[in-house]
Amino acid sequence: MVALDGVDLAVAAGTCLAVVGGNGSGKSTLLDVLSGLRRPDGGTVEIDGERPAWTPTAFAERGVRRSFQEPRLVPDLGVDDNIALGLTGRLTSVAGIPISRRSYEAKAVDRARNAVGIDLPGRRPAAKASYGQRKRIELARVLIGQPSVALLDEPLAGVADEDRPRLLDGIAALVEAGTAVVLVEHDQRAVEAVATAVLELRSAGSRAKASTA
Amino acid sequence: MPLAGPSGSALRLGVNIAIFATVAIGLQIIWGFCGQPSFAQAALYGVGAYAFAILTVRHGVAPWPALAGATVCGGVAGMLLGLPALRVSPEQVALVTFALGEVLRVIEANASFTGGSGGLAGVAPLTLAGRDLVSAGDFYRPALVLVAIAYLVARWLRGSAAGRAMFAVRADELAARTMGVRPGALKLFAFGLGGALAGVAGGFSASFSSFVSSVSFGIVPSFQIVVMVLLGGLGRIGGAVLGAAVVLAVDDQLQSRPGVRLGVTGAAMIVVVLTRAGSLRAAGDLVRVRFRRAVAA
Numbered sequence A: 001m002v003a004l005d006g007v008d009l010a011v012a013a014g015t016c017l018a019v020v021g022g023n024g025s026g027k028s029t030l031l032d033v034l035s036g037l038r039r040p041d042g043g044t045v046e047i048d049g050e051r052p053a054w055t056p057t058a059f060a061e062r063g064v065r066r067s068f069q070e071p072r073l074v075p076d077l078g079v080d081d082n083i084a085l086g087l088t089g090r091l092t093s094v095a096g097i098p099i100s101r102r103s104y105e106a107k108a109v110d111r112a113r114n115a116v117g118i119d120l121p122g123r124r125p126a127a128k129a130s131y132g133q134r135k136r137i138e139l140a141r142v143l144i145g146q147p148s149v150a151l152l153d154e155p156l157a158g159v160a161d162e163d164r165p166r167l168l169d170g171i172a173a174l175v176e177a178g179t180a181v182v183l184v185e186h187d188q189r190a191v192e193a194v195a196t197a198v199l200e201l202r203s204a205g206s207r208a209k210a211s212t213a
Numbered sequence B: 001m002p003l004a005g006p007s008g009s010a011l012r013l014g015v016n017i018a019i020f021a022t023v024a025i026g027l028q029i030i031w032g033f034c035g036q037p038s039f040a041q042a043a044l045y046g047v048g049a050y051a052f053a054i055l056t057v058r059h060g061v062a063p064w065p066a067l068a069g070a071t072v073c074g075g076v077a078g079m080l081l082g083l084p085a086l087r088v089s090p091e092q093v094a095l096v097t098f099a100l101g102e103v104l105r106v107i108e109a110n111a112s113f114t115g116g117s118g119g120l121a122g123v124a125p126l127t128l129a130g131r132d133l134v135s136a137g138d139f140y141r142p143a144l145v146l147v148a149i150a151y152l153v154a155r156w157l158r159g160s161a162a163g164r165a166m167f168a169v170r171a172d173e174l175a176a177r178t179m180g181v182r183p184g185a186l187k188l189f190a191f192g193l194g195g196a197l198a199g200v201a202g203g204f205s206a207s208f209s210s211f212v213s214s215v216s217f218g219i220v221p222s223f224q225i226v227v228m229v230l231l232g233g234l235g236r237i238g239g240a241v242l243g244a245a246v247v248l249a250v251d252d253q254l255q256s257r258p259g260v261r262l263g264v265t266g267a268a269m270i271v272v273v274l275t276r277a278g279s280l281r282a283a284g285d286l287v288r289v290r291f292r293r294a295v296a297a
Helices: A027-034 A056-061 A079-090 A102-116 A131-144 A161-176 A188-194 B008-033 B041-058 B063-086 B090-110 B136-158 B161-171 B173-178 B183-209 B219-232 B237-253 B258-274 B280-296
Strands: A007-010 A016-020 A064-066 A149-153 A180-184 A197-200 A208-211
Touching: A016 A027, A016 A188, A027 A064, A027 A149, A027 A180, A056 A064, A056 B173, A064 A131, A064 B173, A079 A102, A079 A131, A079 B161, A102 A131, A102 A161, A131 A149, A131 A161, A161 A180, A161 A188, A180 A188, A197 A208, B008 B041, B008 B136, B008 B161, B008 B183, B008 B219, B008 B237, B041 B063, B041 B090, B041 B183, B041 B219, B063 B090, B063 B183, B090 B219, B136 B161, B136 B183, B136 B237, B161 B173, B161 B183, B173 B183, B219 B237, B219 B258, B237 B258
Parallel strands: A007 A208, A016 A180, A016 A197, A064 A149, A149 A180
Antiparallel strands: none
């Protein structure tokens, strides 16, 4: 089965491309490809003109960060530790082992928490957070890494109406900071609020083209 | 833990609990933090014990430098045992480490440099302030310092960027990699640190019993260490200490009945592996819930 065929997209720094389409149109598959989790049968991905190897690690090293439709947090770790995980790729490391910088981490975690409005105790295990809270923790984990490319898979799903403006502000801030954002989202108003271009995937295998540049 | 007028055997049990708690904290780092179910922790404990014995008996190395040597040997052996974990799934790690642990034990039981099946006797005692540590009473305090150091090392790791990344690897390795986590480096680090803790505990234990034999590092202690960690709860440092205390206290009561002892170890292994409610904390939660329901009814 062909999930994505002839899909062509370009996202410039400081812009947001919204990817819309029905269930099964390949939105999440597209994010898997763009984050190096899935190697397509054909086609290429370039970041700043270079093609990273097809591994999530290589993509992460190029500054690609993502969230997942179903949040993939570390259940045993506290809320703050989960957010701080997003810093891993930005820390100095020795032989691949990241070295902590406590005061820097604490400040960055605070900023990310505020950006998406997390008011849970920092040590509460992520397993005990609600779905909407887990979505926000994951978005904070993306924000904290100051990514050059952010892939957001339905960041507003399961988030209460009154909390949406705050999250949209967080995404807008990401765009303003110069991140190239790819946003998969069903919420039409959200798309209109932050997206600078829209890519529509109609059904599996259909062709689509979009560019924000 | 200081007991009122402790007898020699109670002190001996206390020292052994501290030694095994250190080994179990090491496995907690490898398995509970980084998600690599190693069944070779007893073998690494053996590497430390033999390293200490060979250095002091055969090469006349002073006890404290020999203990440092045992730590390094445990760490290096741990990293070597961890190499396969870079290529295979956690389930396979369990099998591979189990097999490699057995290979190590067979070598220890037969090689000439380990004293073969006779083991090595006359292992040097540790010295403090120019005095040899001989009795369980002498070893008791240093043993507490040993487990305290292991506990603090694990606590430090748990709060560090490396420790967080290990937990991420255990929970979801692919997701971790999308954040720039390097699972391979972290697994080797975990195996090295866990092996070093097993190694130092092994050296300490060799000095304590002044004798090493491969019998002490076989399948039974290997399973016992796994039970200690699972009983205490994966990822819980204090749980490993509690697990060591429970397993060794029960084991101590069964010394006179070897058949029952093996059966209990086996049964405990099956129960903690098969039931998610295997940890003491989970069991506590279960009892609490039942109790509340009973009260509410």
